[in-house]
Amino acid sequence: MLVICPHCKKNHSIDEKKIPANAKKARCTSCGQSFALDIKRPVKEEKKEKPVQKSDGVARKIGVSLSKGGVGKSTTAINLSAGLALAGFKVLLVDTDTQGQDSFMLGVKPKAGLTELVTGELSLKECLTKARENLWLLAGGKALAGIKRMIDRKDYGGEMTISEALTPVDKLFDFVIVDTSPGWDPLTVNVLFYVNELMIPVALEIMSLQGLSEFLRSISSIQKYRPELGLKYIVPTFEDKRVKKTSRILHKIGKIYGERLCHPIRYNVRLSEAPAYGKSIYEYAPGCNGAHDYRELVRKVANNPKLLS
Ligand SMILES: Nc1ncnc2c1ncn2[C@@H]1O[C@H](COP(=O)(O)OP(=O)(O)OP(=O)(O)O)[C@@H](O)[C@H]1O
Ligand SMILES: [Mg+2]
Numbered sequence: 001m002l003v004i005c006p007h008c009k010k011n012h013s014i015d016e017k018k019i020p021a022n023a024k025k026a027r028c029t030s031c032g033q034s035f036a037l038d039i040k041r042p043v044k045e046e047k048k049e050k051p052v053q054k055s056d057g058v059a060r061k062i063g064v065s066l067s068k069g070g071v072g073k074s075t076t077a078i079n080l081s082a083g084l085a086l087a088g089f090k091v092l093l094v095d096t097d098t099q100g101q102d103s104f105m106l107g108v109k110p111k112a113g114l115t116e117l118v119t120g121e122l123s124l125k126e127c128l129t130k131a132r133e134n135l136w137l138l139a140g141g142k143a144l145a146g147i148k149r150m151i152d153r154k155d156y157g158g159e160m161t162i163s164e165a166l167t168p169v170d171k172l173f174d175f176v177i178v179d180t181s182p183g184w185d186p187l188t189v190n191v192l193f194y195v196n197e198l199m200i201p202v203a204l205e206i207m208s209l210q211g212l213s214e215f216l217r218s219i220s221s222i223q224k225y226r227p228e229l230g231l232k233y234i235v236p237t238f239e240d241k242r243v244k245k246t247s248r249i250l251h252k253i254g255k256i257y258g259e260r261l262c263h264p265i266r267y268n269v270r271l272s273e274a275p276a277y278g279k280s281i282y283e284y285a286p287g288c289n290g291a292h293d294y295r296e297l298v299r300k301v302a303n304n305p306k307l308l309s
Contacts, residue, residue, distance in 0.1 A: 007033040059092070059173040062232070062301070063195035067218070068211035069182030072201040072237035075271055076297070077179035078105050079290075080199075082280035083298035085135035087307045089174040092128070092136050096162070096191055097181035100141030106131045107278015113139030118147050118165045132280075140179075144187060151186040162190035175301075184218060192222045192229060199233040199301075202253065204246045204264070209253075232260060235297060239264035263296040 003012045008031035019039065027034045064077040074097070081093040094114060095102035103110050110129040116122040117138065129137045151158040169176060178195055180188050192198075198219065202208050216231070223229050234257045240246055254261045265271075268290035274281050281291045295308045 001039075003037070005031060005033070006035050007031050057171060059170050059176045060197065061176045061178070061195040062197045062199050063178045063180060063191045064199045064201065065178075065180040065188065065191065065215075066200050066202065066208075066211060067182060067184050067188075067215050068203075068208055071203040071208055071211075072235075072265065073182075074101050074105060074179050075275075076199065076201045076235055076237070076265070076294075077177050078102060078275075079271075079281050079294040080297055080301065081135055081175070081177045082106075082132065082282060083294055083308060084175050084177075084302060085132055086282060087298060087302060087304075088134065089302070090134050090172070092138060092169055092173045092176045093131070094138045094166070094176060094178045095140030096144065096178060096187045097140045098142055098144045099181065100139060100144075101275070102179055103129070103137060103139045103141075105275040105278065106135075106137060106280070108137060110137060110139035110141075113137075113141060113143075114162075114165070115141070115143040115147055118150070118161060124168050136173075140181075148186050151190065158186065159189050159193045162187070163194040166194060189222070192219065193226060196228050197230055197232040199235060200231065201235045201237045201265075203238045204236050204240070204243075204249050205238070206245065206249065209249060231257075233262050233297075233301065234260050235262045236264035238267045240267045262300055263293060265290065265293040265297070268293070 001014055001016045003014055003026065005012065005028035008028060010028060010030040012029070016039070023037055025034050026037045064073050066073060077093060081091045085091045093102060096114065108129050108131050112122050112127045114127070117124060117127040127138060129139060131137045147161070151161050166176070178191050180191050200212065200215070202212050219231065234253060236250055236253065250264060266289045268288055270285040270288040271281055271290040274284035277284055281288065281294055285291060299305050299307050
């Protein structure tokens with residue numbers, strides 16, 4: 001850089017790197033007089049914040065549940081979790097189903113899971129499987145049958161078994177998403193004593209509306225003891241606009257549930273193909289309707305319309 005002495009006007013060519021960062025004055029080697037140095041150094045670029053709002057330290061716990069089978073619970077749990085993780089949230093997906101499909105759907109082979117955590121055989125760290133960046137899985141599977149028996153044998157407090165085991169995860173994640181099995185068993189009851197928010201996928205057909213009202217009756221029996229358990233999201237699944245009754249059912253659900261009704265997940269063959277490749281829908285077919293619809297769900301849950309857009 002060029003520094004001109006304000007007294008004798010002599011030009012000095014100086015290597016800027018050799019000037020100490022805090023130097024404020026310089027002395028002219030020609031006239032010997034000192035003068036103020038005013039060097040404009042490039043301002044270091046500040047680290048950009050992650051474009052994500054983290055929750056306030058305690059995880060939001062969302063149960064994806066409905067006693068009716070095959071309505072899209074696991075598909076929703078997987079793609080909601082993967083989408084939130086992609087958006088930068090730290091997510092734990094807990095599979096409480098003895099079918100243990102979530103690990104297959106994510107293409108991971110867990111060494112341990114929820115069973116070992118509940119029995120205390122292994123530490124939380126040993127039970128978690130990292131599935132993706134920001135996404136961990138606490139796997140389900142056949143071994144959970146033993147946990148059901150363990151819960152049944154307890155004289156009291158059996159319904160808190162999962163809550164007690166999951167206490168340490170609260171501060172580690174932004175979201176804990178819990179996938180449940182079809183039917184109504186001690187594990188589902190446990191999940192309903194653990195989560196605060198309930199997400200119910202409803203396949204758009206009359207039969208599943210009946211299933212919904214039955215399920216909600218069971219939920220209200222739990223809410224007597226756990227008023228904090230709120231029905232937050234109704235997710236219509238398998239939407240097929242060519243079928244007339246679909247829009248009728250959607251309209252009916254909308255009238256009852258208002259704001260809690262989410263953007264429907266369309267019937268999309270890509271959603272049924274992705275699990276065979278162990279991929280989320282964003283990995284398997286990011287441009288398909290299924291990916292579009294699940295992104296919409298992620299935005300609604302995170303309450304941020306700009307996420308993943
Ligand atoms: N929107 C969709 N479009 C097409 N296929 C879908 C859609 N959602 C889910 N599927 C497929 O439907 C089947 C059932 O979905 P899923 O396993 O998610 O349901 P579930 O409620 O978890 O079932 P279960 O009660 O047995 O646990 C799966 O083969 C899945 O790939
Ligand atoms: Mg399932």
